[in-house]
Amino acid sequence: QELGLNMSKFKADLDSGKFKAVVEAEAKEGSTLGVTGTPAVFINGRKISGAYPFDTFKKIADEELAKKTGKKRG
Structure with missing residues (x-):
């Protein structure tokens, strides 16, 4: 809210799993590179x-x- 996000859209996108694959791929790449x-x-x-x-x-x-x-x- 402090950032001015549309919280209902943010929650809907989060709950939908719409970006789950992207986040998981980025996390895997980061882990491979030693990012903690x-x-x-x-x-x-x-x-x-x-x-x-x-x-x-x-x-x-x-x-x-x-x-x-x-x-x-x-």
Whole structure:
């Protein structure tokens, strides 16, 4: 409700099982990749688990780009 969701539609969709297969497939893929919680982000195959500030993600992305290009970014 705090998010402004149409709660009756949300509950109807949830109860219908409409998205069950999608959710199960995503959960299976996450489990295969070693994801045990959210948030989980992959940057060039590098797993980052937990909530971090933007600068942390930028630093990791820059490190991964540097590995690919041989150039330090910053």
